[in-house]
Amino acid sequence: MSARRGAPDPWLIIQVLAWTILAVLLIWPLSSILSASFIDNDSGRFALSNYREVIETRAFRRAFVNTLIAGFGGMAGALVIGVTLAWITARHVIAGKQTIQLLAILALVSPPFIGAYAWIVLFGANGVVRNALAGIGIEAPPIYGMWGVILVFAMKFFPHVYLMTTTALQSVNPSVEEAAESLGMPPAQRFFKVTLPLITPAITSSALLTFVLSIADFGTPRLIGRDFNVLATEAFTLFGSEMGGNPGVASALSMVLIAISLVLVVLQRRAVKRDVFGGNMIRRPEVKLVRGFKGAMLHLIAYAIVFVGTIPALTAVIFSFRKTRGPVFQPGLGLESYQKVFAQVSAPIVNTLLFSTIAVAMIVAVGTLIGYLLARRPSTGTTLLDGALMVPYIVPGIVMGIAFITRFNTPPLAITGGMMVIVLAIFIRRLPYAARSVAAALRQVSPRIEEAAISLGAPPLSAFFKTTVPLIAPGILAGALMSLVTAMNELSSSLVLYVGGTATMPVRIYLAVLDGDYGTASALATILLGLTALAVLIAFRVSGRRGAALM
Amino acid sequence: MFLSAPSVEPLRPSCKVIATGRRSALSNDLTISGIRKSFGGVEVLRGIDLAVKPGEFFTLLGPSGCGKTTLLRIIAGFQQADAGAVALGATRIDHLPAHRRDIGMVFQDYAVFPHLTVADNIAFGLRTRGLPKPEIAERVAEGLKMVRLDGLGGRYPAEMSGGQQQRVGIARAMVIRPSLLLMDEPLSNLDAKLRIELRDDIRALQKRLGVAAIYVTHDQEEALAISDRIAVMNGGVCEQVGTPAEIYRCPQRRFPAGFVGTMNFLTAEARGGHLTIDGQRLDLAGGHSGRVEIGIRPEHLGLRLPGGPIPDGLVLDGTILRFTYLGTHALAVVESAHGAMTVQLHDIGDGFAEGAAVRITLPRDRLHVFAVNGDRIGLAS
16 A cells, blocks of 8 residues: 555665765774774784873873863863953954954864964064064063963864854843843843853853864974874874884874763763753844943954964965075065975875865765754664764874774775875765754754645655755855865874875975975965865855854 | 545546646545554554545644644645555545645645745745646736735745745645645744634635635634534544534533533542432433543533522532623632632622622533543433
8 A cells, every 4th residue: 555665765775874984984994993902012912001001101191191281271272262252242343243253264264283383483483473572682482382282272273162152142032131130130240140151051062172173183282392292193103103103002092082082072961961041032132332442442352362363374375475495485575485386286286176075075965965864864873873973073183094094904995095095084074064064954944844845746855855955055055165174174184194196285284394394385375275265255155154154 | 616426536646647726625525544653652643533524624623742733744644644544535545645645734833935935935836736837827826815915926934924924825735726725733823813813814715715624723712713623632532523512512522521611520429320419419321330520611600699499400509719800701710619610600790709608500401421431421311
């Protein structure tokens, strides 16, 4: 009797496909790290010797402590800056709010190592600003070391906090705040007693994000940390060492890194009960007009924050137009850096565009289907799928790179050294973001809409394409552009996986900075920033300028 | 409306042609038989049998979770029943996919397409049916007029109020001239005044087009006002089917008695076919024994000062706890030995103040007696 009994449900096939992808590109590679961490390098047997070595070696213990310092330090700095900026812009009339938001997003999407490098150029041992200050008799300490790393992280990741907190602040019901004041609470106290608790879920999840990003970042401590070693740099050194390396201990360090992220995720989930404090939003929160000195101060603080946040990008652009001879800057302006880039190192530009385009095409196709599955076909299977998609959030790129190189070095999937291994690493790292943003967009669209089309005679697939797709298309397109941005700027996994011919722009910039070839680095960074800014601008357009929706 | 012989051309699954308006209304009974449905081990529909007549306005009434929406979605084809059949005349339609059933549907959250204009929303079903352009234009104009949205065809849904959006939803479902119209709580997201206005419009429109309609609501007043017949549902079963008057006046089960309108209840113990309340004897049909509930509506209760003759029925003595004057009538809440009773008064006599000792009269022919299993028990004549 039933016509649908014969044909298998296409969504079941897609779920099987999704699990296959996760098994091959996530679980299988990561299992190599897990098993390698328990195998003794000498005997080749199961042992806890690698973990014992991690605990007993002074340098690793220090890297562990430094990782926590970098994580919590970066998080604290980003929170202070991000919440301040969010509070100023969400609740006050500030001229040029769009610009502030755009600058914050630009600061966010430019790779962190550009930040590290720019701070070196300005405040390093021979930094421009530091030299200038020395000229007028002020001895500023060079930026290297712990404080430099924390500063770079704070300035780099605060936009996450800013965007998420802004959204939360804009959705606090003003009546609740007014109720508190009418019950006799002064405004300042009301902020801490009512408003802050209401936006706490947003703040803690952005804090978690900045922590995870900080401890996963590898370029910044490497370039600016000097002797401030963290687990990510130690793991990379051990793994990539020319003289044999130590895969067992590198894997154990990676596991420790994953464990730290995992603990933080669990703690944050515990701290924030998942209920969202939604309510009837009849009115939007009031945006206060502030005049005079106070108004000027708020403008000054807001613009100072985004200006400092965009200093790295500005520095890269300015330095790319300086005259160079070899790797040395000369007085005056010139295009030598660009000539050199196009003459000698144009392959990374092509690679970056090619790899990220392929990765994004895959991300959009697979992410949309998985997103539909998560939002519209809830089952035990999709709940598990959603959980498994959390994994790439907490696995640092460097660890993912190491996992890929160990698993895909030998058959059945010997793709190491090729293009696809880099593309697939980007794909699996960014897939969860795409799937979840599609799921979020779909949850905004009532399933009744599709049913209405069906009841009017449209076959199911046609109903899906005529109603749901046009409604979520801007979301998918904006998400695709943001995936493109992150894909173009991916450093850590690519750095482990590249070979000479498959170097990407971030890899090449990183290598140029290490070589002290700042001219080439600046020119490449400027090109990368230009491409990034272009994608962000288009994403802004298609998403209707709702910046926070893009993250 | 034509009534044809029972042997209508059968709807086959391969049949791609859907009705385009030649047949303007259901010309056969819609019969639902033995429908069962479970979700994760919980049975939400436990064997539903119903028949909807051509041109009838039929309402599924019940509290949330009673299964009424699930039943509607099974008829629409958005959910599959575990067992049972849905048939149009002699032809089963439950094997047809939703888009071939030729059933118009109106949704609780309107479900208007936000990316299409009002006119394009209304034209949607006409386009999927491949109607010629001039006819689409004609029918869209007709649809706009029908729901009094003339001239607003170029608007987008976001520019309209909730009531207007639902009018678009109604027009969209009506212009395809479906053989059956389903409405899933279409008014519950609207404010009270608009609800009554649109309710009357829906009823008038349905009668004018002669289309059979199944309407889902949890609002008993709305159900009474709009329906030709009502099925009262509870806990996955159909408790009673009848006209609004039948259900209000003669509830056949304990559940509709309490759910539709206001009903006072008192409990008593029956032994050997009779029961006594305050020394007054009431004989039940069929020699029933066990606990029973006696129901009576506020407007059927009488209120008088203590003493005087005892009418055919029961009397209870009590004290007025609260007295509310409402103009056309008054409500008195009387505390008696059998609990609080609400009495609706039209002749407001003297002495009915709060705290006054009074006597309530319960006319015998207005009593509804129910057994513990919910069945109605007649009174012995």
